[in-house]
Amino acid sequence: MAQTINTEVTRVDARRKVTGTASYAADSIPAGMLHGALACTAVAMGRIAGIDTARAEAEPGVVAVFTHETLPDYKTVKGFYAGGPGSASFWPMEGTEIRYAGQPFAYVVAETAAAARRGADLIAVRYEEDAAQIHMDPGESFIIGAGEDSEGMTLTKGDIEAGLGAAAQTVEATYRTPFQHHNPMEMFAATAEWRGEQLTVWMPSQSVRTLRGGIAKAYGLPETSVRVLSPFVGGAFGSKAGVTPYAMLTIAAARAVGAPVRLIVTRPQMYTVATFRPETEQKFRLGADADGKLTAFEHVEIAQTSRFDDVVNPGTHMTRSMYACPNIHTEQRLARSDTNSGGFMRAPNEMQTFFGLESAMDELAWKLGMDPVELRRVNDTNRHPVKDVPFSSRSLMESYDAVSRSFGWADRGREVGSMTDGDWLVGYGCATATYPTNMSPSSARVRMQGSGHAYVELAAHDVGTGSYTIFAQIAAAQLGLPVEAVDVVMGEADLPLAPIAGGSTTAASSGSAVHIACTNIARGVAEKVAAQKDGPLAGLDPAQITLENGVLKGPGGESQSLAEALASTPMGEIEAEGQYRHPALTDKALRMTYHGGYGVAGPVTPEMAMFAFGAQMAEVHVHRYTHEIRVPRLHGAFAAGTWLNRKTAHSQLMGGMVWGLGSALHEITEVDTPRARFLNANIAEYLIPVNADVRELRVEMLEERDDYVNPLGVKGIGELGIVGTAAAVGNAVYHATGKRLTAIPMRISDIVSA
Amino acid sequence: MKPFEYLRAADRGTARRDAAMPAAAYIAGGTNLLDLMKLEVMQPERLVDINRLDMKSVETTGEGGLRIGALVTNSDLAAHETVIADYPLLSRALLAGASGQLRNKATTGGNLLQRTRCYYFYDTAMACNKRDPGSGCAAIGGATRLHAILGASAQCIATHPSDMAVAMLALDAEVEIEEESGETRRIPLREFHTLPGDTPHIETVLPQGALITAVHLPAPAGGTQIYRKVRDRASYAFALVSIAARVTLEDGKIAQVALAFGGVAHKPWRDPEVEKALIGKAPSRALFDTAADILLADARGQGDNDFKIPLVRRTLRAVLTEATGGAG
Numbered sequence A: 001m002a003q004t005i006n007t008e009v010t011r012v013d014a015r016r017k018v019t020g021t022a023s024y025a026a027d028s029i030p031a032g033m034l035h036g037a038l039a040c041t042a043v044a045m046g047r048i049a050g051i052d053t054a055r056a057e058a059e060p061g062v063v064a065v066f067t068h069e070t071l072p073d074y075k076t077v078k079g080f081y082a083g084g085p086g087s088a089s090f091w092p093m094e095g096t097e098i099r100y101a102g103q104p105f106a107y108v109v110a111e112t113a114a115a116a117r118r119g120a121d122l123i124a125v126r127y128e129e130d131a132a133q134i135h136m137d138p139g140e141s142f143i144i145g146a147g148e149d150s151e152g153m154t155l156t157k158g159d160i161e162a163g164l165g166a167a168a169q170t171v172e173a174t175y176r177t178p179f180q181h182h183n184p185m186e187m188f189a190a191t192a193e194w195r196g197e198q199l200t201v202w203m204p205s206q207s208v209r210t211l212r213g214g215i216a217k218a219y220g221l222p223e224t225s226v227r228v229l230s231p232f233v234g235g236a237f238g239s240k241a242g243v244t245p246y247a248m249l250t251i252a253a254a255r256a257v258g259a260p261v262r263l264i265v266t267r268p269q270m271y272t273v274a275t276f277r278p279e280t281e282q283k284f285r286l287g288a289d290a291d292g293k294l295t296a297f298e299h300v301e302i303a304q305t306s307r308f309d310d311v312v313n314p315g316t317h318m319t320r321s322m323y324a325c326p327n328i329h330t331e332q333r334l335a336r337s338d339t340n341s342g343g344f345m346r347a348p349n350e351m352q353t354f355f356g357l358e359s360a361m362d363e364l365a366w367k368l369g370m371d372p373v374e375l376r377r378v379n380d381t382n383r384h385p386v387k388d389v390p391f392s393s394r395s396l397m398e399s400y401d402a403v404s405r406s407f408g409w410a411d412r413g414r415e416v417g418s419m420t421d422g423d424w425l426v427g428y429g430c431a432t433a434t435y436p437t438n439m440s441p442s443s444a445r446v447r448m449q450g451s452g453h454a455y456v457e458l459a460a461h462d463v464g465t466g467s468y469t470i471f472a473q474i475a476a477a478q479l480g481l482p483v484e485a486v487d488v489v490m491g492e493a494d495l496p497l498a499p500i501a502g503g504s505t506t507a508a509s510s511g512s513a514v515h516i517a518c519t520n521i522a523r524g525v526a527e528k529v530a531a532q533k534d535g536p537l538a539g540l541d542p543a544q545i546t547l548e549n550g551v552l553k554g555p556g557g558e559s560q561s562l563a564e565a566l567a568s569t570p571m572g573e574i575e576a577e578g579q580y581r582h583p584a585l586t587d588k589a590l591r592m593t594y595h596g597g598y599g600v601a602g603p604v605t606p607e608m609a610m611f612a613f614g615a616q617m618a619e620v621h622v623h624r625y626t627h628e629i630r631v632p633r634l635h636g637a638f639a640a641g642t643w644l645n646r647k648t649a650h651s652q653l654m655g656g657m658v659w660g661l662g663s664a665l666h667e668i669t670e671v672d673t674p675r676a677r678f679l680n681a682n683i684a685e686y687l688i689p690v691n692a693d694v695r696e697l698r699v700e701m702l703e704e705r706d707d708y709v710n711p712l713g714v715k716g717i718g719e720l721g722i723v724g725t726a727a728a729v730g731n732a733v734y735h736a737t738g739k740r741l742t743a744i745p746m747r748i749s750d751i752v753s754a
Numbered sequence B: 001m002k003p004f005e006y007l008r009a010a011d012r013g014t015a016r017r018d019a020a021m022p023a024a025a026y027i028a029g030g031t032n033l034l035d036l037m038k039l040e041v042m043q044p045e046r047l048v049d050i051n052r053l054d055m056k057s058v059e060t061t062g063e064g065g066l067r068i069g070a071l072v073t074n075s076d077l078a079a080h081e082t083v084i085a086d087y088p089l090l091s092r093a094l095l096a097g098a099s100g101q102l103r104n105k106a107t108t109g110g111n112l113l114q115r116t117r118c119y120y121f122y123d124t125a126m127a128c129n130k131r132d133p134g135s136g137c138a139a140i141g142g143a144t145r146l147h148a149i150l151g152a153s154a155q156c157i158a159t160h161p162s163d164m165a166v167a168m169l170a171l172d173a174e175v176e177i178e179e180e181s182g183e184t185r186r187i188p189l190r191e192f193h194t195l196p197g198d199t200p201h202i203e204t205v206l207p208q209g210a211l212i213t214a215v216h217l218p219a220p221a222g223g224t225q226i227y228r229k230v231r232d233r234a235s236y237a238f239a240l241v242s243i244a245a246r247v248t249l250e251d252g253k254i255a256q257v258a259l260a261f262g263g264v265a266h267k268p269w270r271d272p273e274v275e276k277a278l279i280g281k282a283p284s285r286a287l288f289d290t291a292a293d294i295l296l297a298d299a300r301g302q303g304d305n306d307f308k309i310p311l312v313r314r315t316l317r318a319v320l321t322e323a324t325g326g327a328g
């Protein structure tokens, strides 16, 4: 049997995706389906003073127009940051209140999608408008739970002022990051069909269990009465994790009109009806002795949040885990403004904070006159700087050394502005990448047939990353089958528990569950064949039979392939479940996951700190006259335990770096301050990198063994590649121009005015 | 989207007749019009599809120039042999615009008439004099990074987004039109687009119902030709600033020059005073800066777009340096 782990395996769904036969949630069209459309507010704050739906109702094809007064049975759930499954705590259309621009105020159902949209546009609405503020005021920031239990949101170790006092060099700097939107290719969509008290919902989701649990509870239905289906997801990045108003409105509307209803949210509406990455400010004070050893590390992160949720993505927990330092002070702060609630977007704790941290480290290196790579080396540590437990594995400097070699770091000019290429100023920059290794509990069911076929079933999700493929590989490797002989079924809430596809946990957590289920299959088969009269393993103690690459082995060298052994049993078929739970997972976190929440072990357990690491290097060209910033080379080296599939892992890391490049140079949700609206709400004007921006992009994947993290030794990689890219680019801009850009995206206008 | 009537015209006469009502619009590639209709920024009641009309060829004219049919796609025009050989800056400008897919659909006529990318124009929740005359201009005092620094008014500060038109302006192009009456005439491109003034919803001098049939380029003027488009994203993005330049040197002096600017005004911008100041002079950094001073004498930023003023100056320096062989 060919080895399937740590090889390049083409996605099992590749052909279906490129031929259009992969069915996404909105491709399911129940008989008699009608179409929904949202009407959203122009103003950001105030009240609905009146809605006139007469013209919409008269529009041909329109079946019904619902407002806060006319939608019976519209149910809501608690918001995520209040411990519920909802995308936000404030629910539109419960009353007249308007809390953010682009808030749904009416829901139109029509025979065609065009009629529904037209109907939505024909609704006349009067507002009582109040003043709204879209940008946070960092001066008004607060620490969550200050005065109560604020454990973790602030941290002090040692004496930061003493550490700064003792430093040979200090850096004090503030960095800013903007509002950003996920912009998955696949639009937000929800289709609801009621049959009596049985509800089916098709919806692209990162958590079908969360969705089912939330809906069932809201409607007081048993979970068995609610089916949630999300077979494929066309990108999510955090935007499809929660129970959203557009889903609950669709479910209520379908109930009200007595027919299935499908809503596809428009691209501009996608900017306001769900979450986004909040804007932030990152304040650092670093001190180092003459050798570069950190004597003081202070990081205060201020992140924007809505008026009704404390959206906290604790980035300071990541930065304070990074470098050795005796004196550490961190604060996790929020500042409110008038938007819908933000949420998590790919590397939600890390992208912004590592732009700050790694830019500040670069400033420090220049002040010290040190090679920035050496500054990281001097401060590298194999114990967690705060919790003082060892890292389960940490290949930070191996990553720097590998990327330095491939990039040619040693060839850089040592002075600012010392390299040019024609009219372009050239600079090199580097930065650290890291991502916490979090493990959720997960289950999986595996059924194997003696004919040599296996089925893997679990309520996990393939958000485009390749989960279908890696689960097939894990099962194939253990059961001794070719990858094509394993069918993976996912994206249904009725299947065995799997966690939210978030925090880069799926491969490690659900992959471990698949692994355990396969081990259990082997045990079941071993028991049966050991009890049989003949056969190579007959009469052995089943506890002594082991499974290796699909072959059962006895203590005396007896062996039989699992498939053969299975075929010899009376049923010729076996089913087993696997339950994975990291030993450090608390009961509370376990319960949380079973109730649709995000319960994890890690990244720091009582005995270990679990993180993946990497290093990125960018060559940046800044045009002497026009100040255009281009990145002809971007190299990254990463170590993240076992590589399950070198092809999909490479894609994740490369895609992450492209995303990081976008956050460095392009990505920003433009804001109209007077009216508190997001402006460039479409993908023509919300810029992300195109091919011409991504030139030489190299990913090096280092070998790393970690027996602590989980049975497979896997760390999550879906977000790792984004972290640090923006700082690497910014640091290279500084090297090229001597201009330190402290906000992303870094654009022509910033250099012209810097 | 507002429901509309759709007519496909078989010939120009029918097209003009069908379009002879204020709420009608011609549709060519549809790459701009359809987007705006979906957002209800434009709400024509009747679409007259002109794609079957015989306006798809590029011909050499008696004057030694080119006549480019209004339906020639941006892709075809960019790849046309004569254009590449004799009007290279036009080919480069076209290729710097939009994406391959869009250029395959976008037409010469439609490109000239494409509307501004002002975010506020696109968002029907915002006041916009261009979309809804008299409603105000939400962009002023708002997010103005993309807006005009020249020729703006208190009613509108939008820019014209076309690359092709900037190149054609530097090439002294003329727009051939057929009026509702059937009468054909040519309008110099320099006079075709208008400044916003008090009527930002009017963007050209094209009469109501008139059809653009072609664009004429005069006989090739030669010289060094450059199209320089400055933007944050390396491709598939509108210009923050662009410059189309045609420069001929004789005896070390600038003998002929044409300079057109994009991304700076409500229309592709050309300033004869700038060109006059350059002609007959030996290229130097000081000379280029003098040209920029003349160009930008009345430039005014709105805040977010203040950077465009130094950016135009710097880009002009880059373009003229390159065009004159490195004197700057």
Ligand SMILES: Cc1cc2nc3c(=O)[nH]c(=O)nc-3n(C[C@H](O)[C@H](O)[C@H](O)COP(=O)(O)OP(=O)(O)OC[C@H]3O[C@@H](n4cnc5c(N)ncnc54)[C@H](O)[C@@H]3O)c2cc1C
Pocket (backbone or CB within 6 Å): A684, B025, B026, B027, B028, B029, B030, B031, B032, B033, B034, B035, B050, B070, B071, B074, B096, B097, B098, B099, B102, B105, B106, B107, B108, B109, B110, B111, B112, B113, B114, B161, B162, B163, B164, B210, B211, B212, B213, B236, B237, B238, B239
């Ligand atoms: C994402 C995106 C990016 C883009 N980037 C760029 C860019 O970088 N640079 C750039 O220059 N452009 C860019 N464009 C704009 C693109 O070039 C225009 O949309 C295109 O040129 C319009 O041509 P069309 O034939 O599709 O016009 P249509 O959309 O069919 O029509 C546009 C207008 O012209 C009118 N019209 C069309 N033909 C005639 C005619 N013969 N006579 C009279 N009226 C007519 C129509 O009534 C309509 O009002 C971009 C567009 C998109 C969507």
Ligand code: SF4
Pocket (backbone or CB within 6 Å): B116, B118, B119, B120, B121, B127, B128, B129, B130, B131, B136, B137, B138, B139, B140, B155, B156, B157, B158, B200
């Ligand atoms: S600048 Fe012009 S197009 Fe933009 S909002 Fe103002 S009037 Fe409208």
